[in-house]
Amino acid sequence: MLAPSSPLPVKGPDAATIARRALVALALAGAAAVALVLAGRPARAIGDALDRALHADARWVAAAAGFEVLSFAGYVVLLWLVTGRATPRMDLRASVQVTLGGAAATRLMPTGGVGGAALTLWILRRTGLDARRAGRTLLTFLVLLYAVFLASIAVSGALLAAGVGAVRGPLGLTAVPAALATAGILVPLGLGLAHREDAVPATGRVRSLARLLGAAVHDALGLARRADPRLLGALAWWTFDAAVLWAMLDAFGAAVPFAVVVLAYFVGQAGNLVPVPGAVSGGIAGVLLAFGVDADLALVSVLGYRAVAIWLPAPFGLLALGALRHTVARWAPAAA
Template structure:
C-alpha cells in the first residue's frame, strides 16, 4: 500500500477510536456534575475532564477546516522564502493530514458504516474487563465513575513511557482513589485488568509480528522473481 494511504487510513482509525474516548469524558463528566449519574460531583473530578474532552472535540472540528492539500498550496511560498518556507511547508503536512483524517472519519459516520461499532466495542470490552476485575476483588464502583476513572487514568499514556507501562497503571489507580474507590481494591483490580487486556495479548501479538516479517519477506522475494521474469520475457 502507498505510504500516504496507510497514513490517511491510520489517522481515520485514530479519529474514530478517540472520539468515543472524548465523548465519554464529556458525557460522564457533566453527567456526574449535574447529578444525572451516581458518584462524586467535585468540579475538578468531573467538569475538568469533561472540558478537556470537549476542547479536544472542538479543536478537532476546527482542524477539519484546514485544506487537506495545504502543503501543495504553500509551494509558491516555499520557493520564495527559501529554507523558512520549506520548513513551513513540511510542518503544514501535520495539520493537513489531521484534517484529512477527520474528514475521512466523518465520511464513515455519515454513511452509517456498521464497522463504527468496533470503536465503541473496543473501549466497552476493555472497561468490562476492568469491571470484572473489580467484582472479583470486592465490587465495582458506579458505572459513570468506572468509565470516567478508566478514561482519566488512560491519560497516563501521555507520559513518555514505552507502551504506557507504569503510567497507565498508576494513572488509573490514582484516578479511582480520587473518585473515592478503596485504593487497595483499585490497585489489584487495575493490575489484573492490565494483565488480561495488555500483557496477555502481547504474547500472540509478538508471535504474529515475527510471522508477518517472514510473510513480507516472501512477498518481496515473489515480486523480485516476477520482475526478473518480466525482464527476461521482454529481452527474449
C-alpha cells in the first residue's frame, strides 16, 4: 500500500479561476482587434485575413482538429508510461484527466508550460510520492518530451541555415536557434551519462538541480532503451500539433516549405516562455513573415492554429479538472 502524502500547501486545480481568465483573455483579444482596426494602418491586412478566413478549406480545418486530437493522445500515452512506472495510481484514465486539465491550465495562461507541470507535480504528490520522487518523475517526462522539441529546432534550423531545399533563412532565425537547441541536448545528455545512483548527495542548489536533471535524463535513457511504443507519444505530441499549423496554412492557400513550418512552429513555441498574451502567435507569425509569407496569410493561419490548439481542448480541460478532483478524493481513503 502506498504511503499517504503529507498535506501540501499548494491548492488543487481551480476550474472556475481558469475559466474566468479565459474570458479575460477573450476580452483582451477582442479589444486588441478593435484597436488594430481603429489604428487604420493594419486594417487592410486584417480585412484580407478575415476574407481568407471566410473562404478557408473546410477539409483542412477538419484535418487540423483531428491532428490536435492525435497530439493529445501522444501526450497521454507518454505521461501514462512515465508516471505509471512511479505509481500505479497514474493509470490511463488519470493520465487523460491530468493531460486535459494541464492543457486548460497551460494554454489559457502564458506560463511556458508551468501550469500543466505544476498540476502534474501536484497530482504526483497526491498519489503518495515524496517530493523528490515526484519531481524526478515529472522531470523524466519533460526530458523525453522536450528532447523532440530541441531536436526539431536543431535539425530544421541547420537545414535552413545551409540552404537545403533551395530555402535559406537569416542566421539569427536558423543557425542560432539550432546551436542553442543542440547545446540544450548535449548538456543534459552529459549529465545523464555521468549520473551515478550511489554518488554522494550534492550540496548547493545548483549542484542539486544538476544532479536531479542528470537522474531524470538517466531514467529517460533507460526508458528509451526499453523501446516501449508509448515513447512515440513525445513525437506525436509535437508532430501533430505542428501539423495543425501546416493544415491551417493549407486551408488558407499558403504554400510554405515544410522546414519553414517546422522552424516557425518550434521557435514560436519558445515564445510561451514570455508571460505576455500573444507571445506564441507573434513568434510564429514573425518567423513566417521573415521567410516571405504574406502578412494576411501569416496572420489568419496563426490565429487559426491558435484557435484549434487552445479553444478546442479548453472546454474538455475544464471538465477534466473537475473529474480530477473526484479522482484525488477517491485516492485519499486508500492512502489512509
